[in-house]
Amino acid sequence: AFAGIANLFHLQARRIYVPRGYCYTAGDEGACMWMLPGGDAGFSLPDYAAFVFPTLWHCGPRAVRRGIRTGAAMDSRHPNFPHAYLFSIGVRETARGKGLGRTLIQPVLDACDRQGLPAYLENSNPANTGFYSACGFAPLGDPIHPEPGSPPLVPMVRQPRRS
Incomplete structure (x- = not known):
């Protein structure tokens, strides 16, 4: 399963968030990927092929189906109002607990404040709820359950x- 998730994240970084979104790193210790209002995070047919074939090969058809269903469930709940979308943020385990996550997320949140724009994310890890809450995020509706037994994604x- 990890190979499929890794392939999907690399694909989305290379084909969607780097060329069409807003991405930045903190050296090699952390990174985040955003889509700003008006941006296009959609998959093209070649993007789907780049996801399906390696995932099918490494993880099997259930992983492909799970990936497609998860994307569809997220899309169906994605807000229609203009917002900055935090697709992902990650900090290496050795760099955690030092404020790097806040350093990574804060520049876009500050820009959102200046522009009067909400920010949105789907929290896939309950351990991150406190961090996102401290940054001002609050749950938005019920959790997303892409498939029975899948971990919930909490829209926030x-x-x-106002300053």
Whole structure:
């Protein structure tokens, strides 16, 4: 399963978030990927092929089906209002607990505040709820359950802060 997830994240970084979104790193210790309002995070037919064939080979047809269903479930709940979308943020285990996550996320949140724009994400890890809450995010509706037994994705939104 890890090979399929790794392939999907690399694919989305290379084909969607780097060329069409807003991505940045903190050396090799952390990174985040955003899609700004008006951006296109959609998959093209070649993107689907680049996902399906390696995932099928390494993980089997159930992983492909799970990936497609998860994407569809996320799309169906994605808000229609203009917002900055935090697709992913990650910090190497050795760099955690030092404020790097906040350093990574804060520049776009500050820009959202200046523009009066909400930020949105789907929290896939309950351990991150406190971090996102401390950054001003709050749950938005019920969790997303792409398939029975799958971990829930919790939609969260952060309203812009007035200075």
